[in-house]
Amino acid sequence: MLFGLHWDTAHGDLAFAASILPMLLIGMWVTIEASILGFFVALIIGLILSVLKAAPSRLIRWPALAVAEFIRDTPLLVQLFFLYYVLPDYGIVLPAFLTGALALGIQYSAYTAEVYRAGLEAVPHGQHEAARALDLPARRTFTHVVLPQAVPRVVPAMGNYLVSIMKDVPVLSVVTVLEMLNVAKIIGDQTFNYMIPLTMVGGLYMILTIFASALVRFADRKLPKRGIALR
Amino acid sequence: MSEPMIRFDKVEKSFGTFNVLKDLDFEVARGEKVTIIGPSGSGKSTVLRILMTLEDITGGAVYVGGDPLWHEEKGGKLVPASEGHLRQMRTQLGMVFQSFNLFPHMTVLRNLTEAPRVVLGLSKAEAKDRAEELLELVGLTEHAHKFPNQLSGGQQQRVGIARALAMRPKVMLFDEPTSALDPELVGEVLNVIRGLSEEHDLTMLMVTHEMRFAREISDRVCFFDGGKICESGTPEEIFGNPKEERTKQFLHAVLEGD
Amino acid sequence: MVSWTDYLVPLSQGAWVTVQLTFWSTILGAILSFAGGIGKLSPIRPVRWLSVTYVEVFRGTSLLVQLFWLYFALPVAGDAIGVNLRLPPVTAGVLALSLNIGAYGAEVVRGAIQSVSKAQYEAAKAMNFTPRQTLWRVALPQAIPEMMPSFSNLAVQNLKDTALASLISLGDLAFKAEQLRNYYQDSTTVYTIVLFMYFGMALVLSVLMRLLERNVGRWRGARR
Numbered sequence: 001m002l003f004g005l006h007w008d009t010a011h012g013d014l015a016f017a018a019s020i021l022p023m024l025l026i027g028m029w030v031t032i033e034a035s036i037l038g039f040f041v042a043l044i045i046g047l048i049l050s051v052l053k054a055a056p057s058r059l060i061r062w063p064a065l066a067v068a069e070f071i072r073d074t075p076l077l078v079q080l081f082f083l084y085y086v087l088p089d090y091g092i093v094l095p096a097f098l099t100g101a102l103a104l105g106i107q108y109s110a111y112t113a114e115v116y117r118a119g120l121e122a123v124p125h126g127q128h129e130a131a132r133a134l135d136l137p138a139r140r141t142f143t144h145v146v147l148p149q150a151v152p153r154v155v156p157a158m159g160n161y162l163v164s165i166m167k168d169v170p171v172l173s174v175v176t177v178l179e180m181l182n183v184a185k186i187i188g189d190q191t192f193n194y195m196i197p198l199t200m201v202g203g204l205y206m207i208l209t210i211f212a213s214a215l216v217r218f219a220d221r222k223l224p225k226r227g228i229a230l231r
Numbered sequence: 232m233s234e235p236m237i238r239f240d241k242v243e244k245s246f247g248t249f250n251v252l253k254d255l256d257f258e259v260a261r262g263e264k265v266t267i268i269g270p271s272g273s274g275k276s277t278v279l280r281i282l283m284t285l286e287d288i289t290g291g292a293v294y295v296g297g298d299p300l301w302h303e304e305k306g307g308k309l310v311p312a313s314e315g316h317l318r319q320m321r322t323q324l325g326m327v328f329q330s331f332n333l334f335p336h337m338t339v340l341r342n343l344t345e346a347p348r349v350v351l352g353l354s355k356a357e358a359k360d361r362a363e364e365l366l367e368l369v370g371l372t373e374h375a376h377k378f379p380n381q382l383s384g385g386q387q388q389r390v391g392i393a394r395a396l397a398m399r400p401k402v403m404l405f406d407e408p409t410s411a412l413d414p415e416l417v418g419e420v421l422n423v424i425r426g427l428s429e430e431h432d433l434t435m436l437m438v439t440h441e442m443r444f445a446r447e448i449s450d451r452v453c454f455f456d457g458g459k460i461c462e463s464g465t466p467e468e469i470f471g472n473p474k475e476e477r478t479k480q481f482l483h484a485v486l487e488g489d
Numbered sequence: 490m491v492s493w494t495d496y497l498v499p500l501s502q503g504a505w506v507t508v509q510l511t512f513w514s515t516i517l518g519a520i521l522s523f524a525g526g527i528g529k530l531s532p533i534r535p536v537r538w539l540s541v542t543y544v545e546v547f548r549g550t551s552l553l554v555q556l557f558w559l560y561f562a563l564p565v566a567g568d569a570i571g572v573n574l575r576l577p578p579v580t581a582g583v584l585a586l587s588l589n590i591g592a593y594g595a596e597v598v599r600g601a602i603q604s605v606s607k608a609q610y611e612a613a614k615a616m617n618f619t620p621r622q623t624l625w626r627v628a629l630p631q632a633i634p635e636m637m638p639s640f641s642n643l644a645v646q647n648l649k650d651t652a653l654a655s656l657i658s659l660g661d662l663a664f665k666a667e668q669l670r671n672y673y674q675d676s677t678t679v680y681t682i683v684l685f686m687y688f689g690m691a692l693v694l695s696v697l698m699r700l701l702e703r704n705v706g707r708w709r710g711a712r713r
Contacts (some may be wrong), residue, residue: 073645073691074684075652078663082684170553174656181554185561194561195569200603202558206549321617332612336630336708345626346616378708399690417606 002186009191017196020187024197027183029054034101034179035166041105042161046112053113055147072110076171079103084175104165119154120146127222152223159216161207179203234297236261236402236434237282243290244277244458249334250341251277253295253458259402263427264435265311266445268469269455270481274440278455282436283326284317291426295323313465330409332378339390351398356368358397365393369423370475385416388421396427403427417441424448442485447452454478472479493678496669500679504686509656510579510651511663514586515644521591522640526598527624540595547592553653555587560657582654592645597639601632634706636660641698645691652687662686 001007003026008019017216052064071079080103087094094102122147131141173182188194237259244252251274259265266273280286281293282300293300302309303316312320334342343362347353353361366372369389371382374396379387388408395403405424409417421444427433428448441444445452446466453463454475462475473479534683547555559665560581567574576584613623655664666683670676 066635070684072689074653074687075649075663077652077655078666078680078683081663081667081670082676082680085670086680089677154695169549170551173553176624181551181557185557193565194557195565198554198558201554202546202550205554206546209549219552283611283615285614310603321615324615326615328608330608330610334609334627334631335589346618348617349622349626350617380708394616396617426558475660 002183007187008190009193013196016191016193017200020184020197021167023183023187024180024204027178027180028208030177031166031169031179031208032096032167034097034172034177035162036109037098037101037164038104038169039162041102041156042108042165045109047107047116049109049113050116054117060144066111068113071106076103076107076168077174079107080171080175086188096172096177099174100169100177104168104172107163107168109162112158114122114200115154115157115161118157119150122153123149131178152220155223156216156220159212159219163212163216166208167205233261234294235259236280236296237436239278239291240294242281242288242293244274244281244286244290250259250459252288254283255459257334257460259434259436259454261401262432262434264448265437265449265467266341266443266449266452267436267438267455268440268442268481269461269472271453274458275455276406279326279368279406279436279438281327282402282404283324283482284321289443295320323401324404325398325400325402325408326404327388327391327395327408330411331384331391331400333387333390333394336378338376338378339371339382342379342390342394342401347397354447362393363399367398368426369393370413383416384412385419388412388420391421401432402434402436407438407440408440409439441487442470442482454481456481493682494641496529496673496679496682498684499665499669500662503660506659506661506688506692507651507663507687510582510654510659511644511648511690512643512649513592515581515647517583518590518594518643518647519586519640521587522594522598523643525591525601527586529595529599530602532620536681544592544595547589548596552585552650553656555658556581556653559585578654578657578659581657582659584653586647586650589650590643593646594640594643597643598632601635602628603633604635604711615679632701634709637698637702641702642695644698648694649687659708666702677690692705 002023005023006019007023008015019148049064049068083103083106084096084099087099105130116150127145127149128141131145136145139165151163169177169179170181172179173185176182178186180201181198184194184197187197235258237257239255239257242252242255242257243250255274255278257278259399266405267278271273277286281288282295284300288301292302298314298320299309300313300317300320303312304310319438334345337345340362342355343365344355344358347358347361348355363372363375364432366375369387369392371389371393374386374390379390382390388411390409408424409420412420423442424435424437425444425448428435437445437449449466452469453468454461454473454477456477462469462473464480467480468474470482473482498585525540525544528536529544531537559576560578563581564573595625602624609627610623610633611626618627651661652663655661655667660665662683666679670677673679
């Protein structure tokens with residue numbers, strides 16, 4: 001029994017599969033929630049990192065570069081364990097789900113920071129010069145000239161990282177988050193039938209990533225290539 | 232004389248709805264040196280590319296050495312050529328490209344020995360002897376162990392010529408061999424081609440914008456316009472006394488600056 | 490009182506397992522990358538379909554799902570058809586890691602082969618190379634240097650991914666870390682050391698990949 005639901009092991013594979021599908025779907029919902037939360041954390045920390053990495057002062061820039069490289073070069077699993085076991089030692093006790101989303105967000109912030117940088121660098125230098133020629137204040141140049149042109153370049157790459165995050169959510173099972181794979185593993189442990197739940201998780205993942213990739217492509221198509229209008 | 236080396240028989244070639252070649256009849260005799268001139272987009276290069284089997288034809292037939300190039304005989308009927316037939320036919324042809332197209336990851340020597348070894352099955356020593364002979368012919372012996380990007384454009388094109396010759400083709404196709412070169416490097420490449428034009432057995436078909444050179448080495452010059460041969464004759468006839476109005480206009484335009 | 494140096498021996502043992510896992514799965518993954526990438530461009534339809542399916546399935550699902558499937562589900566499938574498919578953890582780990590990284594690598598290989606210019610294929614045809622000779626002697630040697638930066642990233646990715654093998658009780662670095670934490674309840678020290686060990690290994694791997702990259706692309710660096 002899981003989530004108050006029962007599996008049916010008495011009426012063949014098909015009945016078994018049908019009986020565990022609702023449980024896997026509950027797990028899938030957790031997977032989606034963790035992905036989206038982790039994604040937003042990655043967007044925010046990545047933005048901070050990318051700003052620090054471009055700071056004029058070496059005292060800020062170099063540590064930021066080192067931290068980003070460190071995050072990128074170490075495994076999500078170990079980072080997750082670190083947060084899960086170390087934070088409580090310092091009095092920060094988070095639910096496993098939030099710790100997991102935080103770990104995902106930190107791991108991927110190293111990647112999203114790169115996307116921000118590439119997006120901003122892709123805005124041609126002439127655009128900055130044109131804005132200066134028009135005497136636009138720096139802030140207005142950024143919000144009305146640079147950002148609208150950078151966003152369409154950034155969205156598809158960010159979208160791909162959302163899909164990657166989704167595929168990393170099962171790692172959160174190690175800290176007891178009941179996402180899709182963990183649900184399947186528990187069902188397998190208790191029914192001694194791993195084949196069906198694990199294969200179903202594979203299938204559900206295919207559906208999830210195909211759907212998410214299509215969404216990213218759709219967003220990419222909808223965004224005008226020359227920049228977005230602010231009004 | 233016998234069968235011509237190259238024969239185009241009512242050849243059609245279209246890219247989508249655009250007809251590059253229209254009902255083209257065209258012959259080159261064995262050992263003949265023919266130059267094709269004409270405005271860009273007239274289908275000059277397409278003739279060479281069809282011969283090298285880089286482009287297929289939409290209609291008609293092409294013969295090389297008397298055998299159909301894009302067809303083969305099967306059960307008394309002509310059917311579209313198989314890859315095997317095309318490979319057989321390609322052994323007679325060599326091509327020099329406008330942008331050289333050397334293999335950038337191979338040394339000059341390797342560019343010359345690779346195909347003779349793996350395609351013709353020559354031994355390492357045989358291929359090397361042949362390559363060294365050719366490098367001497369094009370004057371690049373001391374550059375044998377360099378990579379193409381260490382050479383000037385003119386040197387690269389001379390390697391390109393040597394590479395094509397290494398396969399001992401009966402027909403050499405030159406597709407605007409000097410168009411991608413800086414003006415001061417054109418001469419060294421033309422000198423090599425000039426030397427080749429004295430080879431009696433070698434059939435040469437060249438597309439070029441070098442009118443003076445065309446006049447000097449060609450047995451025959453063909454003026455192409457709109458996918459057809461507009462006028463064909465000896466260099467003296469074409470350059471000295473063109474009959475067609477289009478030929479006159481073209482020559483007037485290109486020789487203006489000369 | 491234990492000192493942090495007491496952790497170093499077990500952690501080094503784990504790191505050595507991680508190095509071996511990374512090495513074998515990167516090698517096998519590279520082979521699968523080429524097979525999948527070349528297969529996707531094959532004129533033979535079943536080969537193409539097989540390659541596309543392989544790439545889509547392993548890129549479309551999660552590595553941990555693949556690992557669990559190979560380790561937990563495959564033996565069940567084996568029992569059903571009367572074959573023993575119980576894989577030792579090392580085999581399941583190397584297999585899952587390389588199948589996964591190979592699917593990503595296949596896209597890199599395909600992209601790099603397709604980026605070789607049309608002019609090169611035409612030159613190869615004019616020299617009468619067969620399609621196979623063209624692939625091996627003209628296209629791939631030019632495509633491989635093109636692949637190297639992506640391969641470097643994938644190799645580091647693979648090193649990080651080996652940590653997941655600890656979840657099927659393979660005694661790698663992440664596994665040893667978990668053991669030590671359980672035993673000494675000193676998570677801060679253990680995980681800090683372990684993170685730095687992974688970081689160090691990743692840096693060494695990056696340097697090795699850069700050396701390899703320079704080696705396969707020597708002809709590109711040559712200048713007059």
